[in-house]
Amino acid sequence: MKQKSSAIIIFLSAAVLLFNLCGCARRDSQRVVIYSCLESFRNQDMIEQLQKDLPHISVNVQSLSTGKIASKLKAEGTKSEGDIIIGLDTAYSESLKDYLEPLNGYDDSLYLDEFKIPGREYAIWERYGGCIVINEALLAEKGLPEPACYEDLLKPEYKNLIVMPDPKSTGTGYLFLENMVNFMGEDEAFDYLDQLVENIIFFTASGSGPVNLLIQGEAAIGLGLTFTVVQEINNGMPFKIIYFDEGSPYNTSSFAMLRDRDNPKDVAAVFSYLYNHFIYRDKALFSPEPIFKNQTITIPNYPQNIVYGDMKDINDIKHKENLLKRWRY
Structure with missing residues (x-):
């Protein structure tokens, strides 16, 4: 009888543990x-x-890669723990739009x-x-001119001096690849990359990798994000930003609410705050490239009147x- 009671207790304990574990999800x-x-x-x-x-609302911010969020939402749909997504590559938001709450009540008149x-x-x-x-100091040390076009990057004097993000793991790398395909043609772009790889140190797993290698003096030329480079220039790094004639390649990220939330009023309150207030602060302080009408760039050393690529x-x-x-590659 004692053994039977013990077995029942163990079974009930396991059931409670299983219930609690399920509840966490x-x-x-x-x-x-x-x-x-x-x-x-x-x-x-x-x-x-x-x-x-919004001190009366408890908010939990979870940092995830754009690919990870897209995979989670594709698998979980509206059952996802996340209520709001922010900074997701727009291509993924477009593919997941059936799970997203329409924003018909939000004014979009300020957007370009x-x-x-x-x-x-x-x-x-x-x-x-x-x-x-480019790291001007390192190029000067090696007695090399700054490149003026994509074709220049193929010159043998730049061998093992160039670094680019990997398009498979970074949005930064992909925006450069997409731009090359658009102005060169798809086959021609990959023919170009077959040659460029001879001068590439390696393809970085993160979008900020090229800038980090320039900071460390391990590379002289990088393909990177403008706002990341400007931050380092403002920190005193001897960097220079160059735009080739094809223009600045770019991408957009997006934000949204998921459908069918358990606490729709709080979710809407947080999203409204992000939409109507915080986005303007984020643009002014960190990521200022224009998405709004009459938007100005006030960050020191940030390029003005950028010409964007195809x-x-x-x-x-x-x-x-x-x-x-x-x-x-």
């Missing part, structure tokens, strides 16, 4: 969960502003026409552009998948 109706692809310092600023301006979303399932969070960044098909997931299948 359920959405918490007492807090708002934000899945964010933004950099850690931008997430921290968002948390601080939410705590200051090209950044208004027809179905209103999500809104553009930012435009981030790419540039060629980014046709940047939001086409199928097109992206096909290009990445051809990536062999």
